[in-house]
Amino acid sequence: MFRELNPLLHSELRLAVISILIGVESADFVFIRQQTGATAGNLSVQLDKLAKAGYVEIEKTFRGKMPCTVCRITDAGRDAFAEYVTALQSYIRQ
């Protein structure tokens, strides 16, 4: 009846992050922070969880002299998101 909702994606901030990353080649920490309105601490923690799950790749580089954390969604992330959306549909089909 109801499909399970991947708890890693069923979180407002992590879902927003994945939603952003799915539409772009990559996005950096500051951009994601601006788009989501999240605090830096919260974003750092949630990105880490997504990285540990293998849903995003995080590359630490520099933009000029300033550190720049670049994030990309992985294939596993794409798959998980697609499944999450399908699962959601079992709850919201009207």
Add this chain to the structure above:
Amino acid sequence: MFRELNPLLHSELRLAVISILIGVESADFVFIRQQTGATAGNLSVQLDKLAKAGYVEIEKTFRGKMPCTVCRITDAGRDAFAEYVTALQSYIRQ
């Protein structure tokens, strides 16, 4: 960019409960428990939260001699669910 997800509905079990109630005139505790697979304790707690939020009405009656907790969604519950679905779309539009 991203609409806020009502935290009361952004919970797997509470969402399942609302999803059930939105499709029927009423449903009792045992039925909801069967459909969701939730433990009685968890369901009791989550139904209580939905009731306190004014999203469901809970009527304690008897079926024969056995207690029977009948649940119905309220108008506020319907509205909240509709808004939640709209908000979700800001995350999952592809």
Add this chain to the structure above:
DNA sequence: AAAATTTGGTTTATTTTATAAACTACTTTA
């Protein structure tokens, strides 16, 4: 050129939430 401020984060602590375990009250069955 120090001092203060900003930037780009991470780590740690706190609060909130979800969930399970334990319990209550009553009913049915052996």
Add this chain to the structure above:
DNA sequence: TAAAGTAGTTTATAAAATAAACCAAATTTT
């Protein structure tokens, strides 16, 4: 009438989200 089952509630615990505090380097101000 004792044991087991039903229908839940309450309480305790585990997990999660979030904020606050912190750090290092860069930039700006005085």
